[in-house]
Amino acid sequence: MMELRKTVAGRIALTAVATVILLFLALPIVVILVTSFSSNAFSAFPPEVWTLNWYKALFADGSKWPAALSLSALIAALSTVFSLIIAVTAATALTRSELPLRSAVYALVLGPLLIPQIVTALGLFLLFEPAAMLGSPLAIALGHTVLASPIAVLILIATLRGIDERLEDAAASMGAGRMTIARRITFPLAAPGMIAAAVFSFITSFDEFYISQFLSSVGTITLPVQVYNSLTFDIDPSVTAVSAILIAFAVLALALVALVRWLGSGRQNSLLSVENTAGIANPAEETV
Amino acid sequence: MAALTATARPRKLLASRRTRVGILYALPVVVYLLVLFVYPIFGTLFLSLKNADGSLTLHWYVDALTGVNLSVLITTLRISAETALLSLVFGFVLANAISRLKPLWAGLAMLVVVVPHFISALVRTYGWIILLGDKGLVNETLAGLSVPGTPYRLLYNELGVVIGTTSMMLPYTVLLLYGVMRGVDRRLLAAAASMGAGRVTIFRRVYLPLVAPGLASAGLLSFILSLGYYITPALMGGPNQTMIATLINQQVTKENQWNGAAAQGVILLLLTLAGLLLVKLVSSLGASRKKRSAS
Amino acid sequence: MAEFDVVTPSVKVADGTLPTATGKALSVVALRKTYGDVVAVDEASMEIAAGEFVTFLGASGSGKTTTLMMIAGFCEPDSGTITVGGRDMTRLAPQKRGLGFVFQQYLLFPHMTVSENVAFPLTLRGVPKDEIRRRVGETLEIAGLSGFGGRKPRELSGGQQQRVALCRALVYRPPVILMDEPLGALDKKLRDQLQVEIKAIQQELGLTVIYVTHDQEEALVLSDRIAVMRNGLIEQFDTPRELFERPRTPFVADFLGAANFLSGHVEKHTDEHTLVRLDETGGLLKARRHELATGTQIKAAVQPGRLRAGAPGDGFCTGTVETATYVGTLVRAGVRVGSGDVLLRLEVPAGRGPVAGERVGVTADPEDVNLFADERER
Numbered sequence: 001m002m003e004l005r006k007t008v009a010g011r012i013a014l015t016a017v018a019t020v021i022l023l024f025l026a027l028p029i030v031v032i033l034v035t036s037f038s039s040n041a042f043s044a045f046p047p048e049v050w051t052l053n054w055y056k057a058l059f060a061d062g063s064k065w066p067a068a069l070s071l072s073a074l075i076a077a078l079s080t081v082f083s084l085i086i087a088v089t090a091a092t093a094l095t096r097s098e099l100p101l102r103s104a105v106y107a108l109v110l111g112p113l114l115i116p117q118i119v120t121a122l123g124l125f126l127l128f129e130p131a132a133m134l135g136s137p138l139a140i141a142l143g144h145t146v147l148a149s150p151i152a153v154l155i156l157i158a159t160l161r162g163i164d165e166r167l168e169d170a171a172a173s174m175g176a177g178r179m180t181i182a183r184r185i186t187f188p189l190a191a192p193g194m195i196a197a198a199v200f201s202f203i204t205s206f207d208e209f210y211i212s213q214f215l216s217s218v219g220t221i222t223l224p225v226q227v228y229n230s231l232t233f234d235i236d237p238s239v240t241a242v243s244a245i246l247i248a249f250a251v252l253a254l255a256l257v258a259l260v261r262w263l264g265s266g267r268q269n270s271l272l273s274v275e276n277t278a279g280i281a282n283p284a285e286e287t288v
Numbered sequence: 289m290a291a292l293t294a295t296a297r298p299r300k301l302l303a304s305r306r307t308r309v310g311i312l313y314a315l316p317v318v319v320y321l322l323v324l325f326v327y328p329i330f331g332t333l334f335l336s337l338k339n340a341d342g343s344l345t346l347h348w349y350v351d352a353l354t355g356v357n358l359s360v361l362i363t364t365l366r367i368s369a370e371t372a373l374l375s376l377v378f379g380f381v382l383a384n385a386i387s388r389l390k391p392l393w394a395g396l397a398m399l400v401v402v403v404p405h406f407i408s409a410l411v412r413t414y415g416w417i418i419l420l421g422d423k424g425l426v427n428e429t430l431a432g433l434s435v436p437g438t439p440y441r442l443l444y445n446e447l448g449v450v451i452g453t454t455s456m457m458l459p460y461t462v463l464l465l466y467g468v469m470r471g472v473d474r475r476l477l478a479a480a481a482s483m484g485a486g487r488v489t490i491f492r493r494v495y496l497p498l499v500a501p502g503l504a505s506a507g508l509l510s511f512i513l514s515l516g517y518y519i520t521p522a523l524m525g526g527p528n529q530t531m532i533a534t535l536i537n538q539q540v541t542k543e544n545q546w547n548g549a550a551a552q553g554v555i556l557l558l559l560t561l562a563g564l565l566l567v568k569l570v571s572s573l574g575a576s577r578k579k580r581s582a583s
Numbered sequence: 584m585a586e587f588d589v590v591t592p593s594v595k596v597a598d599g600t601l602p603t604a605t606g607k608a609l610s611v612v613a614l615r616k617t618y619g620d621v622v623a624v625d626e627a628s629m630e631i632a633a634g635e636f637v638t639f640l641g642a643s644g645s646g647k648t649t650t651l652m653m654i655a656g657f658c659e660p661d662s663g664t665i666t667v668g669g670r671d672m673t674r675l676a677p678q679k680r681g682l683g684f685v686f687q688q689y690l691l692f693p694h695m696t697v698s699e700n701v702a703f704p705l706t707l708r709g710v711p712k713d714e715i716r717r718r719v720g721e722t723l724e725i726a727g728l729s730g731f732g733g734r735k736p737r738e739l740s741g742g743q744q745q746r747v748a749l750c751r752a753l754v755y756r757p758p759v760i761l762m763d764e765p766l767g768a769l770d771k772k773l774r775d776q777l778q779v780e781i782k783a784i785q786q787e788l789g790l791t792v793i794y795v796t797h798d799q800e801e802a803l804v805l806s807d808r809i810a811v812m813r814n815g816l817i818e819q820f821d822t823p824r825e826l827f828e829r830p831r832t833p834f835v836a837d838f839l840g841a842a843n844f845l846s847g848h849v850e851k852h853t854d855e856h857t858l859v860r861l862d863e864t865g866g867l868l869k870a871r872r873h874e875l876a877t878g879t880q881i882k883a884a885v886q887p888g889r890l891r892a893g894a895p896g897d898g899f900c901t902g903t904v905e906t907a908t909y910v911g912t913l914v915r916a917g918v919r920v921g922s923g924d925v926l927l928r929l930e931v932p933a934g935r936g937p938v939a940g941e942r943v944g945v946t947a948d949p950e951d952v953n954l955f956a957d958e959r960e961r
Contacts (some may be wrong), residue, residue: 018385021378022400025454028415029404031425035418040508090317093361097310103857105314114514115329116560122553123328126335146324153317166690169657172677173684173761174704174751182702207408209519212539227410231417231523240418242475243411250407 003267029247036244054241064226065242071137072223075212076205078141079148083201084194086145087152094153095160109150120146121210127217134218143206143215151204152197160186192264196257203253207246329557336550345359348551357535361555362532367446367521368514371453376507378454379461386462387469398466405459413520416452417443420524444526452520457510462540464509468502505567512563516556607669608633608791609654609759614663615813616649624648625815626663631759631793631808636785638794639837641812647795648763650812655761656680662899668758683752683760687767689744690738697723699730704755722750725784739879740960742773749781753790762794766801788795801829801840810836833882833955839902843886846957849879856949859883863921870952879926880957887928889951892916892937897944900930902927904937 006033039049058065093099094106112120125134125142133139163186171181187194212222223242230239339345351357386397404412419425420442427439442448472495480494518533525531536552539545592915597939609631616624624646631637639647652658654665656677664673672680691700698719704713726746736744745765752760754953765781766774782805785792796802803823810820811834819831822837830836831846845868847861852872859868859881875881902920914936915930927945929937937943 014381014385014388018389018397021382021458022341022397024378025404026400027425028412028455029407029450030415031418032411032415036925075290079292086317086320087716089313089315093310093313093317097313099304099310099314100307108326111316111321112325114512114555114560114564116533118516118518118536119329119553119557119560120325120534122540122549123332125325126331126546126550127324129329142324146321149317149320164688166686166688167692169692170684170686171692171703173655173657173680173682174755175678175681175707176703177678180707185692189692203406207410209408209410213537224408224410227408227414228519228523231410231414238415243414246411247407252404254403254406266482 031239032243033247036240045145054238054249057238058241063238064221065223065238068221068226070221071220072206075137075141075144075222078138078204079144079205080198082145083140083149083152084198086149087156087197088194089202090153091148091156091160092155109153111150112146113150117147117208117210121214124211125214134215135220136215137220139224140212140215140220141205143211144208145201147208147211148201148204152201155197155200156190156193159190159197162193192260195260198272199257200255203250206249300373325332332550332553333549336554338547345482348547349555351548351550352555356551360530360532360535363529364515364533367449367529368511368517370446370450371457371514372507372511374450374454374463375442375510376503379465379506380460380503383457383462383465383469386466401459401462404455405463409456409519412455413452413523413558416448416455416520416524420448420451443524446525446529449521449529452524453514453517456517456520457513460513461506461510464498464506465502468506471502501570504570505574508563508567508570510554512560512567515559515563608667609793610666611650611654612664612666614650614651614665615661616646616658617661622815624653624660627815627817628663629810629817629820630803632792633758633791634789636782636790636792636794636805636807638796638806638809639812640796640799640809640886641768642797644814645812646815647797647812648777649815651763651793651795655682655684656757669767676704680834681757682728683746683755683757685745685752685760685762685765687764688770689736689748691744691747691751693736695736696732697728697734697736697739700736700747701732701750701754708755709803718754719750722754723747725787726750726780734746742777743771745769745777746780749784753784753788756788759791759859762792764796765794768944774801781805797879803839811838813838814881827886828951830884834883834884836884836953836955840884840886841928842886842953843890845883845885845925846883847881847883849873849875849877849881849954851877857954859952859954861899861921863925865921866898866900868899868947868952869949870954871949873954875954875956882955882957883951884955885947887915888930889947890927890929890931891931891946892918892931892943895942895944898946900927901942901944904939904941904943907937907939909933918943920945 025053037052039051039053078150090105090109094102099105115195120142124139128134128136128139131139137210167185168181169188171185176184196271197251207224208222209224209228212225213228216222216225223246227239227242227246323417335345336348337344339347353361367396382397382401385395386394386401389397417424421427422439422441424442426442430440431438444453476498477494485493516533517531518537521529521531522534532552533556534558536549538547539552603684607630607729610629612628614624614627615622627650629637630887639650641647643758649658653660656672656675660673664671664735666672667680667682677684691697692703695703697752701719701722702715705718719732720729723732726749728743728746728750731747736747739747748765752762762900766777779797779802781792784790787901794802796807805824806823808820809826813824813834817824817910819835820838821829821831826835826839830839830842832841836842837844845863847859847868850858850860850867852858855872857870857873857875858872860866861868861883869903870883891898892904895945900920902918904916905919905926906915906917908915912933914933916931916937918927918937919925929945931937
């Protein structure tokens with residue numbers, strides 16, 4: 001309430017409560033990062049002895065982690081490619097053409113984001129099981145694309161809406177053909193959005209658990225499923241190090257998106273402004 | 289007249305070219321989601337209605353809504369409601385605080401909200417398990433402060449589950465409510481103050497009604513999202529905190545009880561759709577109210 | 584700027600890039616466009632000569648922008664034809680027309696520098712690199728933008744951005760450059776300055792320009808000819824002087840000159856004059872000869888600047904000066920005449936100006952009186 005004067009007591013109370021809630025959000029993450037360097041990988045905080053043992057153990061002989069990591073990376077890469085193909089075409093259709101049943105298509109795109117993931121996963125299981133495709137990395141990637149492509153579509157819709165369509169008219173008036181306009185005008189301007197869409201598709205697939213679990217077999221266990229199994233069945237202390245790596249990976253990906261957004265916006269807001277940080281979380285804010 | 293029909297044609301052709309391009313480009317996403325999203329859901333629906341011999345039946349639903357399964361459903365609704373309520377309250381306080389902070393601090397605070405949002409729920413749940421254990425940071429701190437009764441049992445019960453799911457839902461509610469609060473015209477509050485309204489009155493009579501539709505949608509959304517949650521309840525709860533998604537998972541991966549799982553999936557889907565309908569209702573209510581106040 | 588060659592675009596634009604020998608750059612025949620029941624442009628026809636600066640002038644909704652968009656190819660006419668350099672372009676896509684377009688919102692490509700923006704149309708036409716550099720440099724120099732080539736559009740002011748847009752539209756020497764209210768987003772002072780610059784460049788390079796604006800003054804400053812448009816119709820297409828002195832419709836008289844209107848009927852004709860009996864004052868107004876039947880109900884239009892104040896009893900009516908406002912070189916006077924219903928507006932040179940309360944006779948040169956048969960309400 002900007003225009004109302006603030007009382008000192010009110011301000012202190014608000015700051016205190018806000019800090020506690022922020023701690024509530026941050027602590028589970030901080031504790032993993034710290035514990036991953038602790039000699040006791042499960043509790044005892046702060047660590048008494050610092051060590052890199054859990055990270056070394058990840059790559060020890062007989063470790064399941066490298067296989068899970070590369071499988072997840074492969075699947076995430078595949079679904080990123082699928083999602084981008086789907087998203088570029090879909091966003092073009094939804095922003096740059098006259099599409100009959102536009103709102104129906106839009107609702108279909110939003111569907112996977114709103115329906116419980118377990119239901120989507122169950123459906124995919126029932127689809128792929130009779131096709132004997134359980135355990136196929138391709139099946140898992142196709143499944144992940146169901147969740148990742150809508151996010152990519154929303155990001156690219158927002159991106160294309162943000163590009164003045166008349167810039168394309170201007171290029172046409174100078175003699176540029178459809179392909180030239182796409183290559184020299186639209187694509188360079190949409191690049192930050194494309195990068196964001198790719199990063200979010202990748203993260204979505206990389207972190208996805210439900211579909212991976214339903215479609216996995218003994219031979220194809222993705223990283224999140226391996227983490228889950230480690231937490232429920234065979235307690236493997238390296239899981240802390242894996243979690244820390246996943247955190248670092250997510251932070252790096254977000255930093256990349258934030259940077260690209262910031263550069264793409266012509267550095268209007270400061271890199272750490274609320275507009276920028278909240279914008280990362282909701283890259284499709286104009287459409288949702 | 290002849291000239292008119294002759295000239296109307298090229299225009300129609302042009303319009304249909306834009307339409308053709310639209311259909312062509314919309315095709316991949318539509319086909320993909322129809323095959324890998326809509327069709328499987330209908331497959332689930334059929335399976336939930338099918339007997340072993342292929343005849344139609346409702347007995348999977350009867351199963352899903354009686355005995356242990358019913359109590360799981362009730363637990364799911366209860367935990368989701370608790371989560372929605374808590375994440376709404378915390379989210380409201382935090383969003384409100386962020387909207388009043390200086391830009392730099394607000395940006396940093398938003399970062400703390402946004403970053404966890406993109407970190408795997410599995411990892412964050414694991415963080416909570418480390419934190420809330422008998423020898424975890426929370427209990428150690430409490431013991432260090434000589435709080436009587438430590439260690440508290442914070443894991444493998446409903447408290448643990450609700451702590452976990454609330455922290456998963458909180459980023460959603462903060463982001464949603466922050467957007468709602470930014471949409472409130474602050475001058476209205478100043479106007480109310482100029483008429484002599486006190487702080488509490490302004491909050492209750494002006495601010496709250498303005499953000500109420502946003503609050504309702506945020507609460508409903510986190511309720512819906514909690515309904516299908518599985519990882520956190522499974523890892524942080526005990527046997528009494530089994531939620532419907534856990535049950536579906538068990539029936540598929542352990543018991544090969546697909547029809548039952550399908551019926552429960554459909555129930556979960558229907559609950560979600562009902563919730564989404566409510567969200568839509570609330571937001572159109574809010575929109576019409578805004579329109580009325582604007583005119 | 585004789586070094587400028589005609590570019591043969593790689594995209595297929597006919598060799599008609601230069602105006603044909605007849606000097607006809609563009610012709611529009613019976614162009615019509617409707618949106619549902621609304622007729623946006625109704626049977627617009629005109630011919631524009633090479634090197635001519637033509638303005639479409641009208642209020643919003645008059646059809647001026649729609650006509651321009653149809654010439655550019657961004658909007659397809661229901662019927663009619665558009666010919667540029669003898670080539671029918673009515674159904675051609677915009678990129679195949681080879682015209683230039685300057686938009687109100689500049690629409691510079693934000694990811695390209697100023698030089699890259701201006702070079703863009705040349706690269707499309709496969710012009711060699713050295714040639715591109717030379718011509719971009721020359722064009723930027725004409726617009727006074729030398730030294731700005733390396734900047735991004737967002738680092739420029741609005742006026743500078745519009746100069747770049749202008750450069751980008753003329754660097755490839757299109758046969759016709761279309762401008763859609765290019766100065767509409769700028770403030771008055773900058774607008775005046777850029778009008779002068781645009782006119783100078785147009786004359787220096789001999790460009791054919793079609794310009795859209797709603798600003799009469801801008802149209803008068805820039806144009807060789809102006810098409811005054813209303814409700815999708817071209818009311819009159821003429822030189823500024825003709826429009827001002829010989830308006831063909833009451834609308835044009837009002838729109839360009841803010842004319843005084845007096846109603847009356849034709850009493851008789853002499854060899855050179857038509858005499859009109861005015862309804863309100865009963866006075867006799869002498870106009871130059873109009874071909875109107877005796878007894879025809881008419882509206883007479885006279886521009887405020889063409890009325891003079893004389894002694895009471897002079898001219899076609901006598902009235903009382905109600906207001907006299909000094910506005911620099913002029914005095915604007917309001918003279919109440921007749922039974923008090925009619926207020927004539929006069930603009931007379933300051934110094935000899937009337938004062939409020941004075942009784943004056945109002946006179947007009949018959950040459951400055953335009954008569955319109957009063958068919959409808961006006």
